[in-house]
Amino acid sequence: ILLDTTYETSEIGWATYPEGVWDEVSVLDGQRRLLRTYEVCNSYAQRSNQSNWLRTGYIAARGTQRVHVTLRFSIRDCASLRPPPGRRHLACRETFTLLYRQADAAMEAEDWEWTEEAWTKVDTIGAGKSFSRDPGKGGEGPRMDERNLDFGPVRKNGFYLAFVDSGACLSMAGVKVFFHKCPATVHSLAFFHETPSSGGGGASLAEALGSCVVGAHPLGTTKLSLHCGGEGEWMSACDPPGRRGTTVTWSSIPLLDTTQPRDLLYHTFSHKLAGCLKMPAADFTEV
Structure with missing residues (x-):
């Protein structure tokens, strides 16, 4: 307010x-x-x-x-x-x-x-x-x-x-x-900062770029992004640009279940959205 x-x-x-x-x-x-x-x-x-x-x-x-x-x-x-x-x-x-x-x-x-x-x-x-x-x-x-x-x-x-x-x-x-805003959130192991709704020129969506949380790495090569809708709701582009129905509401996007095998996760979700995968314990280096 x-x-x-x-x-x-x-x-x-x-x-x-x-x-x-x-x-x-x-x-x-x-x-x-x-x-x-x-x-x-x-x-x-x-x-x-x-x-x-x-x-x-x-x-x-x-x-x-x-x-x-x-x-x-x-x-x-x-x-x-x-x-x-x-x-x-x-x-x-x-x-x-x-x-x-x-x-x-x-x-x-x-x-x-x-x-x-x-x-x-x-x-x-x-x-x-x-x-x-x-x-x-x-x-x-x-x-x-x-x-x-x-x-x-x-x-x-x-x-x-x-x-x-x-x-x-x-x-x-x-x-x-x-003004409406989308609260800070973690989605598919990626963190997104609090974002005011509406992009430049009064567009209905404002893009927010995310980063993988500690202990995770990017899935695929697509940038990590969500869009903040006009009423303060997070939305994600799930289809290639130019196709109808390219956005869905946050509640309809499943979080990645990192207990499944990595190759299954990749083939299930990489063609739909950008996200992050939890790195195995062997990937961490203790200092």
Whole structure:
């Protein structure tokens, strides 16, 4: 997990622009738990082209190239809002925009550009469960939406996220930023380091090269490799490149039974996958 404000109770302290449009407040959720949220409701503004920014702090990427974001938010139904006296219409929206900007290190305040041209858009997000009125006025209370998004490839050391409001009554109740990874594992007597999912260019698989554990040597001449899938599961190429069905899940690949004769092991597995064989005791040299 790179960032998670879902159950944050202390000040978050993100940057806003213009000042004073987004408010950081403490609220109680449906289970009476104290949470920190950011809220904006500028639907009564005179300008219809407003742009209200909420920007996270610097988020280190930790080697990942594809980032996943889970947002918890609520948006009020524009139809439940009435224009103030003397005006016919509201500058009301039921959407907001998620952007990101890559950086090798935290940026100084004077280097910021509060324009979408300097950022990369992830998506425009709308309400699936907008609510109408406050409970105290006989209406339903806020209804939480949850949205899962991802972006990449991330080619720098980290990034910032920004939420841009253009006139919604919006509460940002939780932001979780994370990446999938395959844990370190030993497969067919080969060790593979922990590997973030998704290779260069946002590819669905990331290759990891392994090395034989102590007391084992390579089987065949094929390089020792596994692939980390998009959801953090190890996969292995079992067929020649270019053929369909070249990947199978880790659970379907048998570990080598090194109690069998070596020639039987070789003919059974060497045409399917790269691996390592346990060396006989005679192969070890005591120092």
